[in-house]
Amino acid sequence: MILLKYIEKLGDLFLYYVDQAGRMGIFLVNVIINIFKLPYYKISHITKQIYNIGALSIFVIIFTGLFTGMVLGLQGYNTLRKFGSEGLLGSAVALSLIRELGPVLAALMVTGRAGSAICAEIGIMRNSEQIDALECMAIDPHKYILAPKFIAAIISMPLLTAIFDVVGIFGGYIIGVKLLGLNEGSYFSGMYKDVEFQDIYMGFVKSLCFGLIVVWICSGKGYFVHLERKGGFGAEGVSRVTTNAVVLSSVSILVLDYFITSVLI
Amino acid sequence: MNAEPMIRLIDVRKRFASQEILKGVNLSIYEGKTTVIVGESGKGKSLILKHILGLIRPDKGKVLVEGNDINKIGRKDLKAIRSKFGVLFQNAALFDSMTVFDNVALPLRERTKASEEEIRKIVNEKLDLMDIEGSNDKYPAQLSGGMRKRVGLARALVLNPKIVFFDEPTTGLDVAKSNEMYRVFFKTQSKLGYTALIVSHDVPKIFKLADYVALLHDGVIQDCLPPEDFQTSENPFIKEFVQKTMGYIYESEQVEG
Numbered sequence A: 001m002i003l004l005k006y007i008e009k010l011g012d013l014f015l016y017y018v019d020q021a022g023r024m025g026i027f028l029v030n031v032i033i034n035i036f037k038l039p040y041y042k043i044s045h046i047t048k049q050i051y052n053i054g055a056l057s058i059f060v061i062i063f064t065g066l067f068t069g070m071v072l073g074l075q076g077y078n079t080l081r082k083f084g085s086e087g088l089l090g091s092a093v094a095l096s097l098i099r100e101l102g103p104v105l106a107a108l109m110v111t112g113r114a115g116s117a118i119c120a121e122i123g124i125m126r127n128s129e130q131i132d133a134l135e136c137m138a139i140d141p142h143k144y145i146l147a148p149k150f151i152a153a154i155i156s157m158p159l160l161t162a163i164f165d166v167v168g169i170f171g172g173y174i175i176g177v178k179l180l181g182l183n184e185g186s187y188f189s190g191m192y193k194d195v196e197f198q199d200i201y202m203g204f205v206k207s208l209c210f211g212l213i214v215v216w217i218c219s220g221k222g223y224f225v226h227l228e229r230k231g232g233f234g235a236e237g238v239s240r241v242t243t244n245a246v247v248l249s250s251v252s253i254l255v256l257d258y259f260i261t262s263v264l265i
Numbered sequence B: 001m002n003a004e005p006m007i008r009l010i011d012v013r014k015r016f017a018s019q020e021i022l023k024g025v026n027l028s029i030y031e032g033k034t035t036v037i038v039g040e041s042g043k044g045k046s047l048i049l050k051h052i053l054g055l056i057r058p059d060k061g062k063v064l065v066e067g068n069d070i071n072k073i074g075r076k077d078l079k080a081i082r083s084k085f086g087v088l089f090q091n092a093a094l095f096d097s098m099t100v101f102d103n104v105a106l107p108l109r110e111r112t113k114a115s116e117e118e119i120r121k122i123v124n125e126k127l128d129l130m131d132i133e134g135s136n137d138k139y140p141a142q143l144s145g146g147m148r149k150r151v152g153l154a155r156a157l158v159l160n161p162k163i164v165f166f167d168e169p170t171t172g173l174d175v176a177k178s179n180e181m182y183r184v185f186f187k188t189q190s191k192l193g194y195t196a197l198i199v200s201h202d203v204p205k206i207f208k209l210a211d212y213v214a215l216l217h218d219g220v221i222q223d224c225l226p227p228e229d230f231q232t233s234e235n236p237f238i239k240e241f242v243q244k245t246m247g248y249i250y251e252s253e254q255v256e257g
Helices: A004-036 A043-053 A056-084 A086-127 A130-136 A140-178 A184-194 A197-223 A234-264 B046-052 B073-083 B102-113 B116-129 B145-157 B175-192 B207-208 B227-231 B234-247 B253-254
Strands: B008-017 B019-029 B033-040 B060-065 B086-090 B163-167 B195-199 B212-217 B220-225
Touching: A004 A140, A004 A197, A043 A056, A043 A086, A043 A140, A056 A086, A056 A140, A056 B175, A086 A130, A086 A140, A086 A184, A086 A197, A086 A234, A130 A140, A130 B086, A140 A197, A184 B207, A197 A234, A197 B175, B008 B046, B019 B033, B019 B046, B033 B046, B033 B207, B046 B060, B046 B163, B046 B195, B046 B212, B060 B207, B086 B145, B102 B145, B116 B175, B175 B207, B207 B227, B212 B234, B220 B227, B220 B234, B227 B234, B227 B253
Parallel strands: B019 B220, B033 B195, B033 B212, B086 B163, B163 B195
Antiparallel strands: B008 B019, B008 B060, B212 B220
């Protein structure tokens, strides 16, 4: 009897997740259709979102980028010195930032800073019937609220990643050249030689995909807060769904990173 | 009641988990009239409203608005039908990151090609109708409950809708404020001539402004009658409801009476 109950619960859970996956899929398609549908938006809707998602994230991106580059410089120098190839530090720092760490860490920072805000904002709009109100006014929330956020995230993420990369390379320069006394010329010339278009392309594709993943999961979770399994009502519902969204989108970034790398490498 | 109804619900059923809330609702709403749905709290009155607005799909049954089944038509047609609606939500559902002015202006900005100048004129006109002055730059959180509802009504009326839905327009307001809400309702309806559907449990005051009163009990609309007939109806549930809500307050009077 207990076993039967357990199986029933498991089935329920399975159905819930299938249902959620389907919902999120339809949600994504709906938003993408609305991005391209006429009439186009007022430009101010998008710039406001770029400011919220992109511009306000710049400080945290610069800060984390600098320290990531610095620690790469420190670790890389000490490891490379064992093999007598400190001269490769420049390309090691640049390649690991551009191909891997830049897109991933920038996406994780944006998830924490902007993704959580998007999820909470939309969740509260849902819970206070603001989204229903929009629908009743014959204003499609996919177009009015969500499409500008998607566009802004997809524009902002590659730019933030680029900033992260550049600041990181500068961080590696401070440690490697200024602190540990590596030759400045060899730091940069190695970089010129080894970084190819393919590497930058990979970083760019990753940042685009991560931008979409973050805004999709965070806004979708908030949009469907009322359908959450444990009850998505009130402040507690919104806080729970925000936590879920941040965890889910962080995990998805890392998983997706592996697959994109395996395809593009 | 001979004219074709504007909105018709036919055998609408809705179940949440193991609980069936609506067990076959039949209701007709006529053009230019005010229909009030009364009944106990939490028994699905607002749910009926959400079905008509197309926010919730019924498990069974049809919702016809001007002859169109709103669950069968496409997004475009649904949008066209909704553009005839104005809705005042229970908690007003104002956009809390926008000022009062922007809230009321939103439908105009998103749905019409009106210039800022025209928008300003229309919004101020509607806000004047609600007796709210000097609050244009305030945010919803800075307003009292009654004011919020009036702003909500201004927003619902800004595009001159044909049908206006009121979800508990006076709940949470004191007597003076709720009377004011009714005055505003009278004023706007006589000026704009919309069809109204009100969900309320403010009995008996609501009888004064109703053309028809419908009682929702046990998931079914028991009957939909003009207020005078409603109060003298022989339907046992309506009788009980009228007695409960309009009867004696003191038990001794009931005994004496």
